[in-house]
Amino acid sequence: MLSVSNLSVNYGATRVVDKLNLELGHDEILMLVGPTGCGKTTILQALAGLIPLSEGKITLGNWYATANKHVPPEKRNVGMVFQDFALFPHLTVQQNVSFRLKDTSLADHWLELLGLGNFRDAKPARLSGGQKQRVALARTLAHEPAFVLLDEPLSNLDAALKDSLRWEIRDALKKAGVPAIWVTHDQEEALSVGDRVGILNKGKLEQLDTPEACYSTPASRFVARFMGEASFLRATFDSSAANPQHTVVTDIGNVPGTPLNNACGDVDLLVRPDDLSLNAKHPEPNCTVDWVRYEGESRLYAVTLDNGSQLKVRVSHENAMKPGARAHMQLITTHPLAVYPRED
Numbered sequence: 001m002l003s004v005s006n007l008s009v010n011y012g013a014t015r016v017v018d019k020l021n022l023e024l025g026h027d028e029i030l031m032l033v034g035p036t037g038c039g040k041t042t043i044l045q046a047l048a049g050l051i052p053l054s055e056g057k058i059t060l061g062n063w064y065a066t067a068n069k070h071v072p073p074e075k076r077n078v079g080m081v082f083q084d085f086a087l088f089p090h091l092t093v094q095q096n097v098s099f100r101l102k103d104t105s106l107a108d109h110w111l112e113l114l115g116l117g118n119f120r121d122a123k124p125a126r127l128s129g130g131q132k133q134r135v136a137l138a139r140t141l142a143h144e145p146a147f148v149l150l151d152e153p154l155s156n157l158d159a160a161l162k163d164s165l166r167w168e169i170r171d172a173l174k175k176a177g178v179p180a181i182w183v184t185h186d187q188e189e190a191l192s193v194g195d196r197v198g199i200l201n202k203g204k205l206e207q208l209d210t211p212e213a214c215y216s217t218p219a220s221r222f223v224a225r226f227m228g229e230a231s232f233l234r235a236t237f238d239s240s241a242a243n244p245q246h247t248v249v250t251d252i253g254n255v256p257g258t259p260l261n262n263a264c265g266d267v268d269l270l271v272r273p274d275d276l277s278l279n280a281k282h283p284e285p286n287c288t289v290d291w292v293r294y295e296g297e298s299r300l301y302a303v304t305l306d307n308g309s310q311l312k313v314r315v316s317h318e319n320a321m322k323p324g325a326r327a328h329m330q331l332i333t334t335h336p337l338a339v340y341p342r343e344d
């Protein structure tokens, strides 16, 4: 198990990572997300032993590192996968993956498993971006790392390739049975690939939870906004025993709620674009379209309710309306939505 307690990193007087705590199971994949400059790469560098800790402790297997006890990268048995692949250009695929291995059978194993059998003798320059990243991953896993750190491994690849390769990487990590921390800018990737997701804000973990919990019950509005389109609808919520179903009352329908941060009375309800319907033909319109973004399969509308709240709703592409059009909006979800204390 990889265990991190109170890990902090300072650059001069600036604290960049602030008291990070986490534990990873033996084959668990943690996705680390957060705005640019929030400390993601610094965390990976500290775990890899590339920069010193200012405070805290990292423990894995038979070693531990603290501010006073540095363990060099080569003693940590860490595997790293970078966005720029970091392959040796003058070596073949086989040589890259087998580099410094005494027993090359594991190199063969991962080359086959990642579909690189036919490219053994090719040099990296002849490979596509996706193939290069597979080689980098095969090389990492062939060295039997105790844990793997991935720093935006897919950010140099096109969208279609990203989608398939993220699953291949997840499968390979699970087959290798190693804990992994995977930094990404892509919130959809974080939700779909991770066993858990950690959301960082200014060096602090705001939430460390399952993808479902991070998306549907975000610990803060920051997390809610970071993990997807988030609108906040004025609502009222009675937290007493008189409301056993936890019903939240709004102008566009009542829904079950999950109160966070002791929300009660005047509250804001977190609404995702698929929690709403938008009907242009309804006889009693209650909102006006502000703008629309065509997305192919769907359209995303920003709509202002007659009570002043602005919400975003995603509907089928067949539902075409122009800015200024009147429509009827309604809450259609049956699952509980997160409820926060009112913020004016």
Ligand SMILES: Nc1ncnc2c1ncn2[C@@H]1O[C@H](COP(=O)(O)OP(=O)(O)OP(=O)(O)O)[C@@H](O)[C@H]1O
Residues within 6 Å of the ligand: 011, 016, 034, 035, 036, 037, 038, 039, 040, 041, 042, 043
């Ligand atoms: N060597 C350094 N010296 C001083 N400050 C640094 C150094 N490296 C990074 N920083 C600062 O530390 C903070 C965190 O940087 P880091 O690279 O970890 O962020 P990140 O979350 O990985 O960002 P991005 O998503 O843009 O890659 C930033 O404010 C950055 O300017």
